Amino acid sequence: MALPQVKQDATDARLAALGEVTATGWSAKVRADALARVRQMGLPGARDEYWKYTNPARLTSVEPQAASLFETDESPVFGTVDRLRIIFVDGVFDADASDDLSLEGIEISRLAEAQAADIHWAKDVYGVLEANGQTPVERPLAALNTAFATDGVLIRVTGKVSKPVALSYVHANTQSDAILHHVVKVEEGGELTLLENGPAAARFNKVLEVEVADRAAFHHVRAQGRDHERQAVTHIFARLGEESLFKSFTLTANGVMTRNEAVIELTGDDASAHIAGACVGDGDFHHDDTVFITHDAERCESRQVFKKVLRNGATGVFQGKILVKEGAQKTDGYQISQSLLLDDDSQFLAKPELEIYADDVACSHGSTSGAIDEEGLFYLRSRGVPKDDATDMLTLAFLAEALDEIADEALAEEILDRMAGWLVRHRA
Amino acid sequence: MLEIKNLHVKLEEEDKQILKGVDLTVEAGKVHAIMGPNGSGKSTLSYVLSGRDGYEVTDGEAALEGEDLLDLEPEERAAAGLFLAFQYPVEIPGVGNMTFLRTAVNAQRKARGEEELSAADFLKVVRAKAKDLKIDADMLKRPVNVGFSGGEKKRNEILQMAMLEPKMCILDETDSGLDVDAMKLVAEGVNALRDEGRAFLVITHYQRLLDHIKPDVVHIMADGRIVKTGGPELALEVENNGYADILAEVA
Ligand SMILES: Nc1ncnc2c1ncn2[C@@H]1O[C@H](COP(=O)(O)OP(=O)(O)O)[C@@H](O)[C@H]1O
Ligand SMILES: [Mg+2]
Numbered sequence: 001m002a003l004p005q006v007k008q009d010a011t012d013a014r015l016a017a018l019g020e021v022t023a024t025g026w027s028a029k030v031r032a033d034a035l036a037r038v039r040q041m042g043l044p045g046a047r048d049e050y051w052k053y054t055n056p057a058r059l060t061s062v063e064p065q066a067a068s069l070f071e072t073d074e075s076p077v078f079g080t081v082d083r084l085r086i087i088f089v090d091g092v093f094d095a096d097a098s099d100d101l102s103l104e105g106i107e108i109s110r111l112a113e114a115q116a117a118d119i120h121w122a123k124d125v126y127g128v129l130e131a132n133g134q135t136p137v138e139r140p141l142a143a144l145n146t147a148f149a150t151d152g153v154l155i156r157v158t159g160k161v162s163k164p165v166a167l168s169y170v171h172a173n174t175q176s177d178a179i180l181h182h183v184v185k186v187e188e189g190g191e192l193t194l195l196e197n198g199p200a201a202a203r204f205n206k207v208l209e210v211e212v213a214d215r216a217a218f219h220h221v222r223a224q225g226r227d228h229e230r231q232a233v234t235h236i237f238a239r240l241g242e243e244s245l246f247k248s249f250t251l252t253a254n255g256v257m258t259r260n261e262a263v264i265e266l267t268g269d270d271a272s273a274h275i276a277g278a279c280v281g282d283g284d285f286h287h288d289d290t291v292f293i294t295h296d297a298e299r300c301e302s303r304q305v306f307k308k309v310l311r312n313g314a315t316g317v318f319q320g321k322i323l324v325k326e327g328a329q330k331t332d333g334y335q336i337s338q339s340l341l342l343d344d345d346s347q348f349l350a351k352p353e354l355e356i357y358a359d360d361v362a363c364s365h366g367s368t369s370g371a372i373d374e375e376g377l378f379y380l381r382s383r384g385v386p387k388d389d390a391t392d393m394l395t396l397a398f399l400a401e402a403l404d405e406i407a408d409e410a411l412a413e414e415i416l417d418r419m420a421g422w423l424v425r426h427r428a
Numbered sequence: 429m430l431e432i433k434n435l436h437v438k439l440e441e442e443d444k445q446i447l448k449g450v451d452l453t454v455e456a457g458k459v460h461a462i463m464g465p466n467g468s469g470k471s472t473l474s475y476v477l478s479g480r481d482g483y484e485v486t487d488g489e490a491a492l493e494g495e496d497l498l499d500l501e502p503e504e505r506a507a508a509g510l511f512l513a514f515q516y517p518v519e520i521p522g523v524g525n526m527t528f529l530r531t532a533v534n535a536q537r538k539a540r541g542e543e544e545l546s547a548a549d550f551l552k553v554v555r556a557k558a559k560d561l562k563i564d565a566d567m568l569k570r571p572v573n574v575g576f577s578g579g580e581k582k583r584n585e586i587l588q589m590a591m592l593e594p595k596m597c598i599l600d601e602t603d604s605g606l607d608v609d610a611m612k613l614v615a616e617g618v619n620a621l622r623d624e625g626r627a628f629l630v631i632t633h634y635q636r637l638l639d640h641i642k643p644d645v646v647h648i649m650a651d652g653r654i655v656k657t658g659g660p661e662l663a664l665e666v667e668n669n670g671y672a673d674i675l676a677e678v679a
Contacts, residue, residue: 374481379518379572382478383532383588384506384539393531397522397571 007042010060014043014144017062021147027115030127034146037131041140050137053317053349054288058231058257059141064203066174067229076168077197077223077418081410083166086153090171090201091178093151097170105159105190111152111181122154122183129209129237133263137292142235142261145207149181157190157216164193164219169200171227176201182208186216188241193219193408199227206234214241214268220248221411223418228254228285235261236275242268242297249406251415252279252287253422259288266293266300266328276305276405280419281314281346282426288317289337295328295361304335307402309395310346311426321353324361331356333363340398341371342391342428392423429627430454430477430596435488437469437476437652446472448652449488454596454645459628461638461663464649465671470631471515473649474600478512479505492596506532507539509595513585513602515631520572525584528572529554533591557590561617578605586617597621598629603637615640635667648674 003011015038023031044056058065086108087097093110101108114120127146133139155165167182178201186192190213200206212218224232232255238246252258264273279287293302308316318337339348350367372394380390396419403419406412430453437447446469454460462470476483477490479502490497492508500508520528534544545553558568561583573581582602589597599618603611618628618641630641638646638660646662647654650671655678656662665674 373520375518376520378480378502379514379520380528380532381502382480382506382512382514383528383592384503384536385532386503386535386539387501389531389535390503393523393528394520397520400522 003042007045010045011038011042013062014060018148023115025116025118026120026123027126031147033131034127034143037134037143038140038147041138041143043140043144053319054259054286059233059259064175064177064231065229067171067202067227068174069171070199070225070227072226078166078195078411078414080414081164081195083164083195085166085168087168087170088151088180088200090173090176091150091180103161105157105161106165106192107156107158108165109154111149111154114154120154121156121185125183125185125209125211126181129211129239130207130235133237139235139261141205141233142207145179145181145205145235149179149207152181152183155182155184155192157184157186157192160191164195166195166197169198171199171201174202177203179205184208184218185211186213186218188213189215191217193221196222197225199225199230200232202230204230204232208234208236210236210238210246212238212240212244212246215243216241217245218247219407221406221415222250223415224250224252224255224258226254228256230255231257233259235263238264238273240264240266240268240271240273243270244268246273247405247407248275249402250277251418252277253418254281254285255287256284257286259290261290262292264293264302266295266297266302269297270299271297272301274303274405276402278307278399278402278419279316280309280422280426281316283312283314285310285314287315291320293322293333295322295324295331295333297328299330300328301332302334303405305402305405306337307399308339308348309342309399310339310348311342313345315346316348318350318352318367321355322363322365324356324358324363326357328358329360331358331361331363333361335365336401337367338398339369340395341369388427392420395423396420429456430492430629432490433488435476435490436486437472437483438486440482440484446652447476450652450654452647452654454627454629456627457624458644459622459630459641460645460647461630461632461643462647462649463632463663463666468649469652470649471600474512474598474631477598478502478510503535503539507536511589511592511594511597513589513597513599515600515604517573517581517585519574521574523572525570525572526554526568529588529591532588536592554591558587560620561587561613563587579607579610582606582614583610586614590617590621595625596627598631600631601633603632603634611637612640635663638663650675
C-alpha cells in the first residue's frame with residue numbers, strides 16, 4: 001500500500017540524508033531488511049494513532065535541533081558504583097575513556113567492529129527482536145536504527161557477572177545525531193546488571209535488544225539525564241525464556257522530547273518482567289512511555305509501574321498494553337500509571353490497554369492523575385516540616401512504587417538522591 | 429501559654445460561621461479540657477490554631493507565649509511549640525514512620541537554631557519512647573499511619589508528641605476509638621509529659637479519659653463558643669446528665 005504523500009516525503013528526505021546502508025558480514029542482510037521495513041512502513045507522523053500524544057516531528061526530521069551541552073559539577077550518576085564503564089561520545093565508542101572490556105563471565109564487543117565478521121552470536125538477536133516487535137504495532141524508528149546504527153555494544157553473558165556494565169554517554173557536539181544499537185544475550189543461568197546514564201547527543205535514537213534465556217536474569221537501571229534540550233527515542237526489545245527475570249527501571253529528569261518504548265515478550269513459562277519509570281519534568285518537558293508486553297507462556301508475571309511528576313505545563317504520556325495470548329494461562333499482569341500534577345498547567349495523557357485471549361488470568365491496570373494530597377501536606381507541616389520539604393517528601397513517596405522496582409539498594413538510593421536533588425532545584 | 433480572644437472563624441469556601449467568639453486562656457503547667465456536643469467547633473478550633481487551610485479568621489486573636497499564632501505558617505507554629513494530636517491522623521503512603529519522625533524532629537530543631545539529632549541518638553530516643561507506648565519496630569518502619577488500627581494511629585500521635593516535646597499540646601478526641609488498655613497507654617504518655625513549662629488542651633467527649641489525665645479546668649463548648657467553664661466536677665456533670673442541662677442553663 002502506498003504511503004500518504006507527506007509520510008513518503010518525510011521518509012525519503014530522512015533516508016536520503018542518512019545515505020547508504022554500508023555493512024558487510026553478518027549484519028549486511030539484517031540491515032538491508034530493516035531498511036526495507038522502514039521504506040514500507042514510512043517514518044511515524046503526527047497523524048498516526050500510536051503517536052497521538054507525542055508529535056514525532058523532532059525525532060524524524062532530517063536534522064536534529066541543536067542542543068546545548070549540559071554542564072554540571074555534580075558527580076556522575078552511578079559514580080560510586082564499582083562498574084565496568086563503556087563510554088560513547090556523541091554516539092561513538094571512546095576506547096581511551098572506557099575500561100578494559102574483558103571481565104569474567106561476559107563477552108563484550110563493539111558493533112562497529114564485530115559487524116564485519118561473517119559469523120557472530122549477535123546475529124540471532126540483532127534486528128531480530130526488533131523485527132519481531134513490529135507487529136501488531138509498527139515501530140519504524142527502531143527499524144531505522146537497526147539499518148543505520150553506527151555503533152553499540154554486543155554483550156553476551158555466560159555466568160554471573162561480578163559488577164554492572166555501565167554505558168555512559170557523553171554529549172560533546174551541539175548538533176550530534178547519534179544512532180546506537182546494543183544487544184545483550186544472557187545465557188542460561190547468567191545474570192547481568194546494565195546501567196545507562198549521561199546525555200548522549202543532541203538527538204539520540206537507541207535500541208537495546210535483550211534476550212534473556214531460561215533461568216537467566218537481566219537488571220537494567222537507566223538515568224536519562226538533565227540535558228533538557230535533547231531529543232530522544234529509545235526502544236527496548238526483550239524476549240524472556242523460562243523462569244527468567246527481566247527488570248528495567250528508568251529515571252527521566254528533564255527533556256523536551258523523550259519517547260521510551262519497551263516491547264517485551266514472555267515466551268517461556270514462569271518468566272517475570274518488570275518495567276518501571278519515574279520521571280520528573282518542568283516546563284516544556286515532554287515524556288512518553290510506551291510499553292507493550294506480550295504474555296505467550298504460562299504462569300508468567302509482568303509489572304508496569306510508571307510515575308510522573310509534572311510541573312509548569314509539562315506533559316507526560318503513557319501508553320501501555322498487556323496482551324495475553326491464547327494459552328497463556330495463569331498470567332499475572334499488573335499495570336499502573338500515575339501522574340502527580342504540581343499545578344493546573346501540566347497534563348498527563350494515558351492509554352492503558354488490556355487484551356486477553358486466555359480465560360484463567362489475573363490482570364489489573366489503573367491510571368490516575370492527581371495533585372499533592374493537601375491533608376498529608378498539612379499533617380507534615382503541622383509537625384514542623386517546612387512546606388517545600390513536605391511537598392518533596394510527598395512527591396518522593398509518590399515515586400516510591402516505581403523506585404521499588406530497582407532490586408539493588410545502593411542503586412535505588414542513588415536514584416532517590418537524584419530525584420530529591422531535582423525536586424529541590426525545581427521548587428515552585 | 430495559650431491565649432485566645434474573641435476568636436471568630438468562618439469557612440473560606442462558604443458563608444458559614446463556625447467559631448463565634450472563643451475566649452480561652454491556658455496557663456503553663458495546666459491541663460484544660462474542652463467538652464461539647466458534636467459539631468460545636470472543637471476540631472475547628474484545633475485546626476485554626478495549628479494553621480490548616482480552609483478557614484478564615486474574621487475577628488479575634490490567638491497567641492502562644494505572647495507570639496501571634498495566626499500569622500504563622502503551620503510549620504512555624506509547630507516550631508514555636510504547638511502540637512495537635514489529630515482526631516483523624518492522616519495516612520501518608522510511601523513515607524516511613526521513622527523517616528517522618530526524624531524529619532519532623534530535625535526540622536523543628538533547625539528552625540529553633542539547634543543542632544540536628546544524629547541518626548544514632550535519634551534511634552535511641554525513639555526506641556525508648558516507642559516502647560513505652562507499645563509501638564513495635566514494625567510500626568516504626570511502616571508508612572505513616574497506613575494500615576494502622578484506630579488505636580495504633582492515636583498512639584502514634586502521642587509518640588510524635590513525645591518526640592517533639594511541644595509546649596502546648598492539643599489533643600483532639602485522642603481517646604475516641606481506644607479500648608481501655610490503649611487509653612491507659614495514651615494517658616500515661618500524656619502524663620509523662622506533664623511539666624511546669626507545658627500545657628495541655630484535651631478535647632474529649634468522655635469522662636473516662638479525664639479519670640486518667642486529671643484536668644485543672646473544664647470548658648464546655650457549644651455552637652462556636654465556650655459557654656461554661658468550671659473545675660473537674662463539670663466533666664462529671666456532663667458524664668451523668670449530658671449537655672442538655674448545661675445548655676439550657678446558659679441559653
Ligand atoms: N471544612 C469544612 N467544611 C464544611 N463544614 C465544616 C468544615 N469544617 C467544619 N465544618 C462544620 O463546622 C462545624 C463544627 O465542626 P467541628 O469543628 O468538626 O466540630 P466538633 O469537632 O466539635 O465536632 C460542623 O457543623 C461542621 O460540619
Ligand atoms: Mg471534632
